[in-house]
Amino acid sequence: MSPPPQATGPRPAALNRPAASNRPPPSPVPQEEGGDPSLLPLFRAVDKNGTGQLSEHELSAALVNGDWTAFDPQTVRMMIRMFDSDRSGTIGFNEFCGLWSFLASWRTLFDRFDVDRSGNISLDEFSNALIAFRYRLSPGFVELLFHTYDKRGEGVMSFDLFVQACISLKRMTDVFKKYDDDRDGYITLGFEDFLVEILKQLR
Amino acid sequence: MSPPPQATGPRPAALNRPAASNRPPPSPVPQEEGGDPSLLPLFRAVDKNGTGQLSEHELSAALVNGDWTAFDPQTVRMMIRMFDSDRSGTIGFNEFCGLWSFLASWRTLFDRFDVDRSGNISLDEFSNALIAFRYRLSPGFVELLFHTYDKRGEGVMSFDLFVQACISLKRMTDVFKKYDDDRDGYITLGFEDFLVEILKQLR
Numbered sequence: 301m302s303p304p305p306q307a308t309g310p311r312p313a314a315l316n317r318p319a320a321s322n323r324p325p326p327s328p329v330p331q332e333e334g335g336d337p338s339l340l341p342l343f344r345a346v347d348k349n350g351t352g353q354l355s356e357h358e359l360s361a362a363l364v365n366g367d368w369t370a371f372d373p374q375t376v377r378m379m380i381r382m383f384d385s386d387r388s389g390t391i392g393f394n395e396f397c398g399l400w401s402f403l404a405s406w407r408t409l410f411d412r413f414d415v416d417r418s419g420n421i422s423l424d425e426f427s428n429a430l431i432a433f434r435y436r437l438s439p440g441f442v443e444l445l446f447h448t449y450d451k452r453g454e455g456v457m458s459f460d461l462f463v464q465a466c467i468s469l470k471r472m473t474d475v476f477k478k479y480d481d482d483r484d485g486y487i488t489l490g491f492e493d494f495l496v497e498i499l500k501q502l503r
Numbered sequence: 504m505s506p507p508p509q510a511t512g513p514r515p516a517a518l519n520r521p522a523a524s525n526r527p528p529p530s531p532v533p534q535e536e537g538g539d540p541s542l543l544p545l546f547r548a549v550d551k552n553g554t555g556q557l558s559e560h561e562l563s564a565a566l567v568n569g570d571w572t573a574f575d576p577q578t579v580r581m582m583i584r585m586f587d588s589d590r591s592g593t594i595g596f597n598e599f600c601g602l603w604s605f606l607a608s609w610r611t612l613f614d615r616f617d618v619d620r621s622g623n624i625s626l627d628e629f630s631n632a633l634i635a636f637r638y639r640l641s642p643g644f645v646e647l648l649f650h651t652y653d654k655r656g657e658g659v660m661s662f663d664l665f666v667q668a669c670i671s672l673k674r675m676t677d678v679f680k681k682y683d684d685d686r687d688g689y690i691t692l693g694f695e696d697f698l699v700e701i702l703k704q705l706r
Contacts, residue, residue: 441695448702468705472698480694488691491683492644495675499651501701502671 322412322432324466325405335397343396353390356380363403363460366419371460372451378464379403381503406463420456426465435469445469472501525615525635527669528608538600546599556593559583566606566663569622574663575654581667582606584706609666623659629668638672648672675704 346362347354354362356376363371363379380391383399391399413429414421421429423446430437437445449465450457457465475497479487489497549565550557557565559579566574566582586602587594594602616632617624624632626649633640640648652668653660660668678700682690692700 438695441698444699444702448706469698472701473694476694476697485694486691487697488689491676491679491688492641494679494690495644495672496647498675498701498704499647502651502705 322409324409324433324470325402335394336401339397339400340393342400343393346396351390353388353392354396355390359391365458365460367458369458372464375460375464378467382467403463406466407459410459410462418456420454420458421462422456426457426462429462429466430469433466435473468501475500525612527612527636527673528605538597539604542600542603543596545603546596549599554593556591556595557599558593562594568661568663570661572661575667578663578667581670585670606666609669610662613662613665621659623657623661624665625659629660629665632665632669633672636669638676671704678703 343354344350346358348358348361359380360370360373360376363376365371379399379402380389383395383402384391385395385398386392409429410421413425413432415425415428416422423443426446427439427442430442445465446457449461449468451461452458476487479489479493546557547553549561551561551564562583563573563576563579566579568574582602582605583592583594586598586605588598588601589595612632613624616628616635618628618631619625626646629649630642630645633645648668649660652664652671654664655661679690682692682696
């Protein structure tokens, strides 16, 4: 039996709380009008066909890991879903600014947890990141999570997959918390609720 | 509140039971030695580099829908996982024979439920298929399921996505049944169990 997730309970304000900088970037909020003008040249370079909107294809070509490998397609789709505030299926300039700053925050975190500076996150480094994010998970589960998102079977996690794993874990945890009203670490689900929640994670 | 899935309860032997031919093909069992020799020429044609094993890439090139569009990559990976009995990550000849006959059974079902012969499954046709498969699901859920697997946003389901949707639904239902010991249509899950079951569906 696994302990309830620490993140679901009420939190003491200070003691044992990691520095704010060690915590994942907050979920996106709609960007103000305008965005960051310094990103305009980059946006224009990525917007190959000059429509003012980045397609999944254009964004895929622009998002690379530290070793210049392309992002996993699922991470690209996840970013679009998170930042496409007008639900157009594409990323406009303001949306791009939000996405870019979100990935920059993740990059800082990734570098912090990549203690041996290998450019990848090992299982040990991943475990430490999840502890810093205040998850309480068994070593067996952390290993399963790691291998699920080590999609290229490399035994280490590149930046794109680290971000994907952490965001997915956050989304799954949020669903659990939604049902765990009494915070006892157990939830009861009917058949269709169970299916619906899984389908949402597949998207 | 949704009713418990009909498929989980004990079944009366005869009345109201659809003809066996209307039900999805059973899950794969390891193939006997030898396989079907008539499939050898096809297997050799697909095995481009002549290793005697089909990679995901080779299989992707060979599996097409009725309109010759390529299979969704997730369906190809699902087929490999289901039929790769020796866990080599590739599909040998015997495994290929199982996979091929499984897809042929699905093709027959697909054609049966494609009542208007459009070459695709509409939402109505999908609903009818799920009823024939003895699922009891709300129209809202069936629509969500349909749109989740209509990955190309075409408003209809091609063969590959129909197979993927039906197999995923079966897998999710099997997980639910595993936890629903008393068959009341509700399950209780701890945090890690919940996460583990979702991760398994993502694979």
